[in-house]
Amino acid sequence: MLKAVESRPRGGDTEKITINLGPIDLGQIDLLVQEAFYTNRSDFIRTAIRNQLQTHADVVKQTVSRQTMVLGLRQYTRADLEAVRDAGQQLQIHVLGLASVAHDVSPELARAAIASVHVLGVFQATSAVKSALADRIH
Incomplete structure (x- = not known):
């Protein structure tokens, strides 16, 4: 998924x-x-x-593990977020690197499927999705 x-x-x-x-x-x-x-x-x-x-690679790895962060690239497609929403769940996105939300994800779907966004690095999403998640981006 x-x-x-x-x-x-x-x-x-x-x-x-x-x-x-x-x-x-x-x-x-x-x-x-x-x-x-x-x-x-x-x-x-x-x-x-x-x-x-x-x-400092060991410190980074230990911190990523302790904070349950994804290290590298994490892409969230519309299908991924629809599956999370349809399961009645919400994602807590924790990424060290690049987190990307697909361009075809609507702001409504993003709000329904994403509880919080914490990215150390780059968070890529449409301006509409970023605006819809503004209160959830840390």
Whole structure:
């Protein structure tokens, strides 16, 4: 019915973030790029983030397990949500990564089938569904 997939985002599947760095840190990054250790600043930052995430991988896994979160990608189709609603139940969505609600899910179906949404990462849904769930998104 519902499936979770662990995956690393590909090129177009990334989110943009903004960070502030001091001039010395930025200069050191630029030096490493100039010396061809990295292709650009973004490559350096992505690598540094992945290294830190790898360093703390055990803590992430323990926390995900303790909080009963899905790690990776979780997609909710209209059929998934209709089945939950028809069973008289509601989902508590807890995802670390990407949670996605299909584009053909109506706001009414989302409210009927989803009790709460807690996503550390990205929550993708139509603006109408996000609006209908606004009081349930944490």
